[in-house]
Amino acid sequence: MKIKNERGFSGVDIAIGIVIITILISTITVLYSQNSVTAKNIERNSIATEYAISEIENLKTKSFEEFKGQGNQAEEQYFQLQNGENKVEIKDQQIEDTPYYKTIKIQDYKYLNNSNINDETIQEDILKKLTVEISYKTGKNIETVSLSTIIKGY
Numbered sequence: 001m002k003i004k005n006e007r008g009f010s011g012v013d014i015a016i017g018i019v020i021i022t023i024l025i026s027t028i029t030v031l032y033s034q035n036s037v038t039a040k041n042i043e044r045n046s047i048a049t050e051y052a053i054s055e056i057e058n059l060k061t062k063s064f065e066e067f068k069g070q071g072n073q074a075e076e077q078y079f080q081l082q083n084g085e086n087k088v089e090i091k092d093q094q095i096e097d098t099p100y101y102k103t104i105k106i107q108d109y110k111y112l113n114n115s116n117i118n119d120e121t122i123q124e125d126i127l128k129k130l131t132v133e134i135s136y137k138t139g140k141n142i143e144t145v146s147l148s149t150i151i152k153g154y
Contacts, residue, residue: 041138048134048145051100055132056149059104092135103133109150127152 009017090104109127110119131148 041143044136044138045143045145048100048136048143049147051095051102052132052134052145052147055102055104055134056130056147059106059130059132060151095134099136101135103135105129105131105133107131 088104088106090102092101092103094101107129109129110122112129128151129148130151131146133144133146135142135144137143
């Protein structure tokens with residue numbers, strides 16, 4: 001019996017090759033897509049962090065009294081003095097024409113901890129806790145970057 005030595009690819013070899021190439025291409029596409037989404041999320045987070053740092057630096061230059069009274073009538077609704085605790089809060093104010101929103105909280109150190117309220121040794125208006133939260137939407141989720149600092153003699 002004589003067996004021919006034929007060279008070339010059979011139909012099964014070609015089918016297996018196409019399946020392997022398809023799996024590789026789809027894997028690379030998924031990885032590239034996830035990488036793009038992750039890169040965009042990192043970029044948005046960086047921009048939000050820049051806004052938060054900029055807002056904190058801007059607020060450091062203002063006095064507490066100056067901050068309480070600023071803004072037009074539309075903005076005044078965001079200012080809420082809390083129970084005479086020397087606290088100001090601005091909620092969800094849009095930053096210029098961007099998809100980012102800021103929430104600013106300024107609270108006297110004396111009122112941060114309930115045990116400090118009746119402590120006569122702790123004076124008001126010496127230290128303030130300044131918190132800036134920048135929120136933005138990513139898909140269906142809302143992400144938030146929050147930065148806080150303590151300011152002396154605010």
